[in-house]
Amino acid sequence: RERDLPPGPPTLPLLGNLLEFPTSKIYIQFSKWAKSYGDIFSLKIGPTTVVVLSDPKIIRECLDVHGATTSSRPFFYVNELISNNCEIGFMEYGPTWRNLRRAAHDVLSAEACVKYIPIQRAEAFRLMYDLLERPQQFTTHIYRYAASVIFSVIYGIHCPEFENTFIREFYDVTAEFDKVLKPGFAPPVEWFPILRHIPERWAPWKRICKAIRTQQRKLFFTLLDLCEENMKNGTRNGCFMESVIDRQAEYSFDRELLGYFGAGILEGGTDTTSVYLQSFVGCVVANPAIQARAQAEIDHVIGSKRCPEPDDFEHLPYLQALVKEVHRYCPVTPLAVPHATIADERIGNYVIPKGSTIFMNTWAINRHEDYYDNPHIFDPERYMQSEFGTKPDVDTSAFRNDMIFGAGRRICPGKHLASTSITLNAMNLLWAFNFLPAKDLHTGEQKKIDLNDAEDFDCEIVPRSAEKADMIRAQFVVAKSTFELFDRRVPVTAS
Ligand code: HEM
Numbered sequence: 001r002e003r004d005l006p007p008g009p010p011t012l013p014l015l016g017n018l019l020e021f022p023t024s025k026i027y028i029q030f031s032k033w034a035k036s037y038g039d040i041f042s043l044k045i046g047p048t049t050v051v052v053l054s055d056p057k058i059i060r061e062c063l064d065v066h067g068a069t070t071s072s073r074p075f076f077y078v079n080e081l082i083s084n085n086c087e088i089g090f091m092e093y094g095p096t097w098r099n100l101r102r103a104a105h106d107v108l109s110a111e112a113c114v115k116y117i118p119i120q121r122a123e124a125f126r127l128m129y130d131l132l133e134r135p136q137q138f139t140t141h142i143y144r145y146a147a148s149v150i151f152s153v154i155y156g157i158h159c160p161e162f163e164n165t166f167i168r169e170f171y172d173v174t175a176e177f178d179k180v181l182k183p184g185f186a187p188p189v190e191w192f193p194i195l196r197h198i199p200e201r202w203a204p205w206k207r208i209c210k211a212i213r214t215q216q217r218k219l220f221f222t223l224l225d226l227c228e229e230n231m232k233n234g235t236r237n238g239c240f241m242e243s244v245i246d247r248q249a250e251y252s253f254d255r256e257l258l259g260y261f262g263a264g265i266l267e268g269g270t271d272t273t274s275v276y277l278q279s280f281v282g283c284v285v286a287n288p289a290i291q292a293r294a295q296a297e298i299d300h301v302i303g304s305k306r307c308p309e310p311d312d313f314e315h316l317p318y319l320q321a322l323v324k325e326v327h328r329y330c331p332v333t334p335l336a337v338p339h340a341t342i343a344d345e346r347i348g349n350y351v352i353p354k355g356s357t358i359f360m361n362t363w364a365i366n367r368h369e370d371y372y373d374n375p376h377i378f379d380p381e382r383y384m385q386s387e388f389g390t391k392p393d394v395d396t397s398a399f400r401n402d403m404i405f406g407a408g409r410r411i412c413p414g415k416h417l418a419s420t421s422i423t424l425n426a427m428n429l430l431w432a433f434n435f436l437p438a439k440d441l442h443t444g445e446q447k448k449i450d451l452n453d454a455e456d457f458d459c460e461i462v463p464r465s466a467e468k469a470d471m472i473r474a475q476f477v478v479a480k481s482t483f484e485l486f487d488r489r490v491p492v493t494a495s
């Protein structure tokens with residue numbers, strides 16, 4: 001470890017900390033190291049440097065204030081094989097990323113997102129309807145919701161079902177892609193570049209990457225072709241991809257970037273939103289008293305004679321606290337997405353060298369005893385006491401409500417769309433349903449939910465009254481007029 005680097009665990013010659021680098025739940029080990037080595041510590045992986053930040057002030061200094069040098073992404077060879085580094089989320093800092101980011105801002109800014117509220121509302125009614133009709137498949141319904149909103153906004157394609165639409169295809173290819181992103185899928189080719197030359201016949205992971213590339217391109221470019229065809233045929237429906245195609249020269253997009261632009265937005269927004277909503281459900285199932293309190297508040301403000309409206313959320317302080325607590329307790333991206341430096345950068349007494357990878361450990365902050373009382377307990381009440389849920393004497397000058405969306409120039413461009421999806425559905429779901437633990441078929445006992453893994457669980461979803469069930473069915477019929485605009489006549493799948 002170079003002298004100016006932040007401290008960290010002892011290193012081995014040549015390998016550095018490679019052998020102790022975790023391959024799953026990395027944030028847990030990072031949080032343990034933060035306790036031993038501090039809120040800014042470093043790891044050596046071969047010749048390269050990894051820096052982990054676990055304090056809001058250091059994050060602000062490093063990723064916001066010094067954003068000009070800390071806003072790149074680490075080079076990821078597997079991603080080069082799959083998308084040739086054309087996707088916004090993985091792309092290194094530079095003019096191409098800036099153009100993609102400008103387009104992402106044009107589609108996802110707070111002002112632009114106001115236009116999508118009708119789509120999100122209609123989809124949220126469909127989600128309630130689906131949960132009413134087929135409650136057992138709730139994770140599929142939630143995933144469909146998140147994907148269909150983005151398919152509608154970007155490509156003008158509403159997907160009424162999970163199966164037999166582009167969503168199934170997108171889901172399959174994303175699941176494959178997620179596997180290759182996991183540490184340990186490929187040898188450490190980023191850190192030991194010589195390993196990139198292993199011939200394909202001895203490197204099955206290279207063949208898998210190629211197959212994913214083919215599958216992804218087929219889907220992404222079919223979507224682009226469809227959009228172009230509709231424009232040629234005079235059947236535009238105002239989706240964002242039409243305006244990107246119109247302004248292709250202004251964004252300096254070639255056809256590759258056109259295809260991967262929409263893909264990057266889909267990939268950034270689908271899993272994240274759906275994982276949050278699943279965690280939300282998991283948290284209320286595991287905490288019936290909290291669920292009941294949020295429902296009592298909703299009943300008081302909204303009642304049972306009408307469905308929730310977007311503006312209701314601001315009158316529901318306990319539900320707001322619950323939404324924040326789910327973000328704190330089950331962060332969708334506990335380590336955000338790693339940044340990388342494009343020049344040496346001095347942070348306090350340390351120098352982070354050019355080419356370092358920087359992780360922002362949101363999980364460690366969220367579970368820090370210095371900031372939160374009983375951080376390992378799920379309790380929205382903390383956010384009723386203070387804006388950031390912290391203990392009374394904590395200096396919160398560097399805390400932000402959108403910390404969960406990352407930091408600096410790479411902060412999530414989809415945060416407004418995501419927040420609307422979250423607030424609309426949080427209100428709807430608790431207004432409409434009781435969420436109960438599933439029962440073990442053999443013992444009849446209620447199954448426990450592990451909130452540290454709240455993506456994979458069963459639960460029972462029961463409408464709170466026959467009156468509300470009727471209202472959902474009626475609203476679903478009304479929502480169809482919004483869907484019609486996006487009910488494109490498209491082939492059932494891209495294949
Ligand atoms: C609960 C929902 C979401 C969470 C927690 C989330 C979180 C994040 C985080 C932590 C990052 C990395 C920020 C950084 O590097 O500092 C990110 C990037 C990104 N997100 Fe989100 N996100 C969510 C929803 C969305 C949605 C709905 C969209 C699009 C519709 C989206 C699109 C993107 C894109 C395109 C990037 C890459 C930005 C870049 O590298 O410049 N996200 N998100």
